[in-house]
Every structure is written in C-alpha cells, then in structure tokens.
Amino acid sequence: MLERLNVLEKEALKTLKTTSDSDALAEWQKRYFGKKGALTTLLRSVGDLPAEDRPAFGKAANQVKQRLETAYEAHARDLRQAEVERSLERDRLDVTLPGRPIGPGHLHITTQTLREYFAIFAEMGFQVYEAPDVETDVMNFGMLNMPPHHPARDMWDTFYIDDDVILRTHTSPGQIRVMRERYPEPIRVVLPGKCYRYEQITARSEHQFYQLEGLAVGHAITMTYLIGTLTEFARRLYGPDRRLRIRSSYFPFTEPSIEADMDCILCAGAGCRMCKYSGWLEIAGAGMVHPVVLRNGGYDPEEWGGFAFGMGVERPAIVKYGIDDIRLFYSNDLRFLRQF
Numbered sequence: 001m002l003e004r005l006n007v008l009e010k011e012a013l014k015t016l017k018t019t020s021d022s023d024a025l026a027e028w029q030k031r032y033f034g035k036k037g038a039l040t041t042l043l044r045s046v047g048d049l050p051a052e053d054r055p056a057f058g059k060a061a062n063q064v065k066q067r068l069e070t071a072y073e074a075h076a077r078d079l080r081q082a083e084v085e086r087s088l089e090r091d092r093l094d095v096t097l098p099g100r101p102i103g104p105g106h107l108h109i110t111t112q113t114l115r116e117y118f119a120i121f122a123e124m125g126f127q128v129y130e131a132p133d134v135e136t137d138v139m140n141f142g143m144l145n146m147p148p149h150h151p152a153r154d155m156w157d158t159f160y161i162d163d164d165v166i167l168r169t170h171t172s173p174g175q176i177r178v179m180r181e182r183y184p185e186p187i188r189v190v191l192p193g194k195c196y197r198y199e200q201i202t203a204r205s206e207h208q209f210y211q212l213e214g215l216a217v218g219h220a221i222t223m224t225y226l227i228g229t230l231t232e233f234a235r236r237l238y239g240p241d242r243r244l245r246i247r248s249s250y251f252p253f254t255e256p257s258i259e260a261d262m263d264c265i266l267c268a269g270a271g272c273r274m275c276k277y278s279g280w281l282e283i284a285g286a287g288m289v290h291p292v293v294l295r296n297g298g299y300d301p302e303e304w305g306g307f308a309f310g311m312g313v314e315r316p317a318i319v320k321y322g323i324d325d326i327r328l329f330y331s332n333d334l335r336f337l338r339q340f
C-alpha cells in the first residue's frame with residue numbers, strides 16, 4: 001500500500017508539471033482529488049489494511065495529500081502568472097503612437113442657412129421670433145382662416161397628438177402668437193422652425209423640414225413692400241443682379257397670395273438642369289395678411305395691414321449643392337455633414 005502511495009505521488013507530480021492551462025489543471029485535480037479520484041480511492045481503502053498498519057499508512061497518505069496540494073497551489077499560481085504575462089504581451093500598448101485626432105464639430109448646413117437668413121433679415125429690421133413646435137389645431141388651422149372642414153386643410157397631412165394638439169404643419173401659427181404678444185405695436189419678425197407633415201419619406205419629401213416665415217404688420221404696408229423685401233433678400237443672398245418674378249397663388253391666410261421666383265442662379269434664366277429648364281427657382285410663398293388673420297391676432301384690419309412670406313430652408317442648399325436626397329439632412333451621416 002505504501003508503495004502504491006509513492007507511485008501515485010510521483011505520477012501525480014509528473015503530470016501536474018505537464019498541465020499548461022486552467023482546464024488541464026481542473027482535470028488533474030479531479031483525477032486525483034475528485035470523488036472517484038486516485039488519491040481519494042486509495043485513502044478510502046485504508047479499511048482493507050490490518051489494524052496495526054493503519055496509523056502509519058494514514059500518516060503517510062496525509063503527507064502525500066498535503067505535498068500534492070501544495071504543489072497544486074504553486075503550479076496554479078504559476079499558470080495564472082503566465083496567463084497575465086501572455087495577456088500583457090498580447091494587449092501591449094505602444095504609448096509612443098500619436099493619438100487619433102477628434103475633429104471640432106461645426107454647425108449643420110440647415111443651421112448655417114438659417115443664420116444667413118437671420119443676418120440678412122436683421123439688416124432689414126426683422127427680429128427672430130420662436131414659436132412652439134407643438135401647437136393646437138386651432139392655432140395651426142382655425143386662427144389662420146382654416147376652420148374645421150375647410151378644404152385647404154387637405155394641403156397638409158398632419159401629425160395629431162390628440163384631437164386638439166398637433167405638430168405644426170407650418171410656421172404660420174407663430175403669426176397669431178406674435179401678434180397677440182406685440183399688439184398694438186407694429187411688427188417685423190421672422191419665425192424660423194421645424195414643421196411636420198404626415199408624409200411618406202422619400203428622396204424628395206421628408207416628414208420634417210425647416211421653414212422661415214416672415215411677418216410685417218403696420219399701418220401702411222402694401223404689396224410693394226413685400227416684393228421689395230423678397231427682392232432685397234434674394235439679392236443679398238445670391239448677388240445684386242437677381243430678378244424676381246411674381247405669380248398669383250392661393251393660401252387661406254393671405255389675400256391676395258403670391259409665389260415668388262428668382263431667376264436661376266446657375267443659368268441666369270436661360271434654362272438648365274437646376275431650374276428644370278424653366279429659368280426660374282421658387283423662393284417663397286407669400287401674400288398680404290388676410291383680414292381674418294389680422295383680427296385673430298388682435299389687429300383691426302380697417303387700421304392695420306401686413307404681409308407674410310414663408311420659405312424653405314433646406315431648399316437653397318439642395319439647389320446650391322445639387323443634393324438629390326432630402327433625407328440626408330436628418331440622417332446624421334458624417335460623410336454628408338462634413339462637406340459643409
């Protein structure tokens with residue numbers, strides 16, 4: 001029995017040295033110390049010995065057990081240390097490498113366009129007035145001369161939050177807000193903001209986009225001021241030679257209503273791909289503020305008059321840079337954004 005114990009110890013120590021990872025180590029441990037392990041089995045067989053041999057064997061067996069356990073602990077420690085060294089080697093950092101530069105951010109192309117607009121209108125005496133994105137149905141439609149069931153409501157597919165609360169479909173409800181706030185002062189403001197339409201998103205239409213609305217209210221405001229303002233805007237933005245063309249149009253909240261086109265900045269009216277060979281680019285929908293709207297804003301249309309206009313903010317960038325997919329404005333693709 002003692003002989004078997006010696007053989008077992010030698011064999012165990014030898015195989016321990018060959019274990020090279022934690023799996024093999026666990027396997028070794030099971031092989032000798034497990035329930036059916038070699039050492040466990042040998043120790044259990046002490047009952048087969050004659051009584052007088054038992055103490056000596058028990059003592060020897062316990063010593064072997066202790067030596068093996070000590071050897072096991074030491075080897076496990078060595079393996080862990082080796083593993084740490086390997087991972088250090090594997091994940092070695094070259095601290096002399098230069099860092100990856102983090103580029104400074106810049107303003108979104110839409111924000112840049114808006115600020116250009118603001119600067120031009122500020123020089124003409126327009127203040128910026130911000131109105132909320134979430135509006136009531138009454139402010140977005142009713143106060144702008146579109147009572148429920150008015151056919152013009154079909155022009156805008158609307159995101160309803162509930163029966164009365166919506167996402168504004170245009171910046172025009174801000175007209176009512178600023179009039180009610182400023183009465184009885186004359187008004188000259190631009191109202192920037194995002195508008196929302198319940199539409200299929202395609203390369204040509206988004207469900208959200210920016211508008212810049214303009215509103216002037218005073219005692220002697222005529223269509224001439226409106227056309228002058230739009231012409232001046234076009235000339236400051238695109239050069240002093242720009243010409244404007246006015247077409248009649250229809251909006252429920254202006255009377256009369258117009259649309260303003262500018263001669264194409266690329267072909268100067270000759271016709272090209274950018275202007276779809278018409279020679280003209282649309283820049284704004286506009287008109288004289290409807291008497292109903294003035295009254296809803298608190299201004300007596302017998303004494304006051306006004307003009308209003310609305311223009312796209314993405315549109316000029318689309319035209320200027322030949323952007324063929326409006327979704328790019330909202331997709332946060334850095335390859336797109338970095339170009340501007």
Ligand SMILES: [Zn+2]
Binds near residue numbers: 266269270277
């Ligand atoms: Zn053109």
